[in-house]
Amino acid sequence: MRLREASKLFSSQEKLHEYMIEHDFGMARVTVLEEEGRYVAAAKQYWQEGQKLRAVESLFKDETNPEAIRKAKDYILLILREIISFATMNSDSPVVPWSGVATLAKKLLQRSKADLPLEDRLEVTSPAA
Numbered sequence: 001m002r003l004r005e006a007s008k009l010f011s012s013q014e015k016l017h018e019y020m021i022e023h024d025f026g027m028a029r030v031t032v033l034e035e036e037g038r039y040v041a042a043a044k045q046y047w048q049e050g051q052k053l054r055a056v057e058s059l060f061k062d063e064t065n066p067e068a069i070r071k072a073k074d075y076i077l078l079i080l081r082e083i084i085s086f087a088t089m090n091s092d093s094p095v096v097p098w099s100g101v102a103t104l105a106k107k108l109l110q111r112s113k114a115d116l117p118l119e120d121r122l123e124v125t126s127p128a129a
Contacts (some may be wrong), residue, residue: 027051034058038067043075052079053100062105069108073120076105 027049033042039062046055056075062068079101 029056034061037062040065042072043068043071047075053104056108058103060104070120072104073123076101076108078125082103095101 027045030042030045030049032043033039039058043055046052052075055081056072058096059068059072059075083101116121
């Protein structure tokens with residue numbers, strides 16, 4: 001609510017975004033981006049903030065944009081590659097719950113039959129290939 005009130009201080013949404021970037025209001029900016037329906041941009045901001053699973057979840061909110069599905073696939077693969085290295089768990093990777101990644105990968109495969117080419121679907125199901 002306060003964010004909406006503060007946004008009235010700016011002449012445009014673009015000025016608001018510029019201010020938020022300049023002053024490092026990353027997570028607040030995510031809220032604004034999602035309210036505007038700009039889920040790909042929100043996901044990028046989540047990713048930059050280290051909120052990797054939330055980045056993918058944000059992309060799933062965009063049900064009409066094929067780019068969002070492809071980006072969700074790319075992010076899931078990046079997370080998997082970060083967690084798994086040569087078929088072993090990578091202890092140096094930041095804590096990302098395996099169950100969360102698996103759930104999002106399953107959701108991606110269920111939603112994207114029409115939006116994601118077979119080659120990309122196979123890449124998610126067998127990331128080591």
